[in-house]
């Protein structure tokens with residue numbers, strides 16, 4: 270349902286305060302001052318994976334859980350979107366895996382402070398364009414592209430000392446030994462309703478597009494969207510945003 274309710278007031282003891290890096294002007298891993306967690310104990314290598322289809326609230330939930338727990342947040346979908354943007358800008362056919370992989374290996378990708386950078390240029394808005402959204406499923410289906418981007422994602426988590434990592438294959442392929450694995454799901458109608466409210470697009474179009482992307486993401490040969498072994502499955506259809514966040518925080522608390 271994801272109706273915003275008054276925050277129930279958290280008794281959550283944040284897990285780790287990630288210090289701002291001196292060479293990181295964007296303050297990656299920093300939470301807003303109002304949410305700045307105090308260090309209760311150091312769990313520097315905790316990895317929380319959040320997988321699931323689009324429209325489950327995965328991104329917002331992951332971001333808020335990361336801020337409240339003091340863990341850094343990584344959106345891996347942004348890497349696939351940035352790779353797609355790079356391919357489109359290079360006028361490479363998104364269905365040509367080798368050509369896209371070549372473009373990816375000539376490009377640099379970075380994610381800091383919730384922003385995505387391609388070759389040092391911020392592309393946070395550009396990667397959400399309709400053109401990129403239409404081609405990203407084709408790009409993310411190529412094993413050679415996935416291999417390159419997974420390496421970057423693992424390096425990011427290594428460098429940042431753990432994190433809340435969201436995507437489609439995070440608990441199954443990228444971090445199969447993660448501390449906590451979560452799979453968020455919701456009915457297609459509910460996911461489409463949320464997305465349509467967010468973007469203002471007609472509900473039937475959003476439903477058809479989600480169905481098309483779900484089908485490609487879950488039937489592709491390379492790292493299809495699946496519920497990872499050992500994942501806690503949360504159906505968010507009937508839950509409020511705060512209830513979903515609290516479920517994840519409870520899992521983190523139990524492991525710290």
Ligand code: DC
Nearest residue numbers: 323345346349405406409436437438
């Ligand atoms: O979460 P998103 O809509 O921004 O993801 C964009 C695309 O990237 C989507 O088609 C699924 C794909 N993706 C993926 O294949 N593996 C991931 N770990 C993350 C996203």
